[in-house]
Amino acid sequence: MTVASSKHENQRIVSGMRVTGRMHLGNYHGALKNWLQLQHKYDCYFFAADWHALTTNYENPKGIVAQSRLLIQDWLAAGLDPKAAKIFIQSGVPEHAELHLLLSMITPLSWLERVPTYKDQQDKLKEKDLSTYGFLGYPLLQTADILIYKAKFVPVGEDQVSHLELTREVARRFNHLYGDNTAILPEPAALLTKESKFPGLDGQKMSKSYNNTIALTEDPESVAAKIKRMPTDPARVRRSDPGEPEKCPVWSLHKIYSSAEVKEWVVKGCRSAGIGCLECKAPLIASIIAEQKPIIERSKYFAANPQIVQAIIAEGTEQARDCAKQTLQQVRIAMGIAE
Ligand code: TRP
Ligand code: SF4
Numbered sequence: 001m002t003v004a005s006s007k008h009e010n011q012r013i014v015s016g017m018r019v020t021g022r023m024h025l026g027n028y029h030g031a032l033k034n035w036l037q038l039q040h041k042y043d044c045y046f047f048a049a050d051w052h053a054l055t056t057n058y059e060n061p062k063g064i065v066a067q068s069r070l071l072i073q074d075w076l077a078a079g080l081d082p083k084a085a086k087i088f089i090q091s092g093v094p095e096h097a098e099l100h101l102l103l104s105m106i107t108p109l110s111w112l113e114r115v116p117t118y119k120d121q122q123d124k125l126k127e128k129d130l131s132t133y134g135f136l137g138y139p140l141l142q143t144a145d146i147l148i149y150k151a152k153f154v155p156v157g158e159d160q161v162s163h164l165e166l167t168r169e170v171a172r173r174f175n176h177l178y179g180d181n182t183a184i185l186p187e188p189a190a191l192l193t194k195e196s197k198f199p200g201l202d203g204q205k206m207s208k209s210y211n212n213t214i215a216l217t218e219d220p221e222s223v224a225a226k227i228k229r230m231p232t233d234p235a236r237v238r239r240s241d242p243g244e245p246e247k248c249p250v251w252s253l254h255k256i257y258s259s260a261e262v263k264e265w266v267v268k269g270c271r272s273a274g275i276g277c278l279e280c281k282a283p284l285i286a287s288i289i290a291e292q293k294p295i296i297e298r299s300k301y302f303a304a305n306p307q308i309v310q311a312i313i314a315e316g317t318e319q320a321r322d323c324a325k326q327t328l329q330q331v332r333i334a335m336g337i338a339e
Contacts, residue, residue: 013042013191014151016049016090016142019067023074024213025288026206029256030196034155036079038191044085045149045320048072051090051097052142055135056121056128073309074216077299088316090145095324100137100144102331106173107140115139115162143167146188147174148324153191164190178334185331198256201230203249217299220289227253227285232277233270242273250281257287 015035023032038044048068054061068089080087090096112118117139122130142163146154147170154164171185178184197205200212207213214223230250233243245251245267254266262283269275302309332338 008042011042011152012045012149013038013153013155014045014047014146014149014188015155016047016052016145017071018049019053019064019071021067021208022070023078023216024206024208025216026196026198026200026213028078028216029198030157031155031193032075032078032080034193035075035085038155039081039084042153045151045323046075046080046085046087047093047145047316047320048089049145052138055132055138055141056125056130058132058134059128069306069309069313072313073299073302076302076309076312077217077295079295079298082312082316086316086319088313088320092313092317093148093320093324095321095328096141096144096148099148099324099328099331100141102335103140103144103147103170103174104137105335106177107170109136111166111169112136112140115166117159117162139163139166140170143170147171147185148327149320150186150327151188152186154188155191155193157193158195161190161192164188174331174334184334185327199249199252201226201249203231203252214288217292217296220292223288223292224285227281227288228278230281232280236270236273236277239276240273243270243277245270250277250284253284253288254280257284257291 015031017027017031035044035046039046048071050064050068053064053067057064072087072089075087076082113136118136121135139162142160143166146164146167154160154167156164168187171183171187174185175181175183200206200210201214202210202212204210204212214226218226227250232250233245233248235241235247236243245254248270251266251270254263258266265275266280270280329338
């Protein structure tokens with residue numbers, strides 16, 4: 001099977017990641033691995049959402065340019081291929097912003113106010129003043145990100161489903177108002193990423209806000225130190241106390257990283273106190289480090305050659321703009337402000 005013939009060339013996929021720092025293993029096993037698969041099957045547009053980062057972080061935007069580039073550097077290190085996918089930074093394609101503005105004309109406030117993430121995030125991020133116009137508009141900006149490329153599918157997690165629903169409603173309203181119901185802006189479908197509950201160092205979901213992450217490109221020494229410090233089944237006070245893997249966050253990681261044989265060794269050894277916790281952690285440390293090795297090597301290459309990353313972004317930006325400009329001109333004409 002050749003790549004070309006198996007690729008749904010004309011089915012476009014768009015997805016973005018908010019710029020919040022470097023990738024961690026949870027992001028990698030969730031969204032990014034999915035992108036790596038999709039890039040060979042669809043016409044993919046992947047971007048670092050720097051404007052979306054500003055919606056919540058407008059008070060502290062320092063370093064966002066560097067962070068966007070490092071985020072993309074992590075994608076490239078993980079194997080995202082600029083020959084297969086268009087890779088860019090959102091603000092490099094100002095067409096998103098003009099479409100956002102034009103769509104704001106037809107979007108009832110109530111549609112934005114009832115998007116559940118609006119109130120949820122305001123409650124969760126109490127220390128920030130999110131009673132801004134930009135934050136209310138977050139899902140409409142996302143709508144513009146998607147519709148500007150006439151995406152067919154949008155790979156996202158469960159938490160983004162309400163944003164996709166808004167996207168579809170806005171597209172429908174636009175087509176109804178300006179398209180004689182022809183689909184100038186086709187309605188995209190969510191391509192749900194399997195709920196990735198990738199476990200963090202404390203057993204909770206791995207997340208920057210829980211401070212329980214391992215970076216995708218974390219140093220091997222640091223990986224080993226972090227795993228060695230992980231809490232285990234509290235019943236194992238002494239080496240001779242038996243434990244129960246199901247009560248241990250280390251086991252959650254074994255389930256992802258270890259072979260059937262190793263897992264059996266863990267379960268037996270833990271329940272019989274035949275192995276100690278440090279011993280149990282050793283093959284896990286080895287597996288994580290082995291997974292990261294080629295990624296870290298590529299990351300070092302890109303870090304040493306930042307001009308290559310910047311050239312990849314510049315090319316992706318140009319390709320994305322070619323597509324975005326066409327849609328935008330159709331929208332301007334449909335709305336009567338261009339001929
Ligand atoms: N809101 C998305 C998130 O937090 C990121 C995002 C911005 C996005 N624009 C997008 C995702 C467009 C898909 C398509 O995960
Ligand atoms: Fe956890 Fe392994 Fe220790 Fe059992 S032996 S408590 S699974 S680290």
